[in-house]
Amino acid sequence: MGYNVADVMHNEHMTTQVVLSPHGRATELCIAAVPGTGAIPDNRTLHLGTQDLLRVAAFAAGSGFDLVRFYWNDPYLQPLDPVSEDELSREMLDLFERFGEQEALSALDDDFDGLLVVGVEMRSHATGATILLRRRGFIDTAQRDEARDLLTKAWRKLRLT
Known part of the structure; x- marks a missing residue:
């Protein structure tokens, strides 16, 4: 179930992206429609690379979400x-469950050398809804408010890039 990051950014189904609030507050995020390539200014887009996605996953796991897949x-x-992707996802989920965030981050250099986490899927205990968060803040979810609240809290606490 792999995907090409470049394809996802232009996929018609990937229509929302978590971005910095347009109201100038660097600690607030919003989920914006992505009308086209380059439509959202770079100074509002999030980087959300591999380590950021793992840190968000750990935050979500401690905030009422189950980790479903990497x-x-x-x-x-x-x-x-x-x-291969299914096997790697299971390995990372097992690392999180058994040892926590630090071991998962450490394993990136050893067990997963050179591979990149490009998305994390989480399920809410409260609503049962899933949030699929991808590199650069692209997001798939039916619960936009819940996702925005989770990611704003993670952004503030973790000081993500």
């Missing part, structure tokens, strides 16, 4: 074959 690409941001 999505991976190779060092060239190309998708992995589905079997």
